[in-house]
Amino acid sequence: MIDYKQLEAFAAVVENGGFEKAATVLHITQSAVSQRIRLLEDRVGAMLIVRSTPVQPTAMGQKLLGHYKQVSLMEHDLFEDTLGKTAEDYITVPVGINADSLATWIPDTLQELLTTTNILVDIRLGDQDKTHDMLKNGEVVGCVSSQPGPMQGCKTVYLGKMVYVCCATSDFSAQWFPNGFTPEAVRAAPILTYDRTDEMNNEMLSRYGIRAGEFPTHYVPDSHMFVDMCKKGLGYGMIPSLQIEDELKSRELVPIVEDYSVTVRLYWHCWNLQTRHITMLTDAFEKVAKLHLSR
Known part of the structure; x- marks a missing residue:
């Protein structure tokens, strides 16, 4: 033992x-x-x-x-009815979340979850393609991921779709793309990218025959600063429409690539344990995602 x-x-x-x-x-x-x-x-x-x-x-x-975290959840679930509200009575639950979800609908999820439970969250940030590995490695008990398939010992819940649009200010578009989104303009205009593992821009620009490294790039690994730099006219980039609803309505930001968007399907993955905390996590993520994400 x-x-x-x-x-x-x-x-x-x-x-x-x-x-x-x-x-x-x-x-x-x-x-x-x-x-x-x-x-x-x-x-x-x-x-x-x-x-x-x-x-x-x-x-x-x-x-x-991973084994220790599972046992801790089950043990805490067993004795929860006898707990008070001291520091020892809370349970810290690590979850993997992508940056764009954290900047948009996750705060409402946490409000739903944390005001009614004794859970403390330990948020591990990662790209929506990489958070799945956090769960696989036992680093987190659940994650928001773009990977649809459940792994062994886990369950999966479909959350909804996050739609990304390529945006800039009107002045930026007029300055850098006066003749439209041409390959010549793309090779000169500064683009915003989250980090060097983010492939969304490369996939978009490959449609125009432009390869990675052929365009000037700002690396901005913060979702809020990413939008702020775009609004200041310092670059253009792919942004979740959920994050800039007001800016799109007011035309502070405008789409600069006609009829192009990227849809990312998001899923909640977690250990397949019948504990109160896993159930509360899953219910909160699913409930709030239905309110914010496209189905």
């Missing part, structure tokens, strides 16, 4: 990025944390942590981390 004090110490080291912080959280010495993890590694017969900065779990460590 696994000693759960040892497993708790291992999870604390991974979640807090090191032994010293884990010792502070657990109110024990750093040497005691190290000893518990050594005993756990001896018990499972494998290394669980790569001693880097910050520390990283090994493949076996990821499996144990």
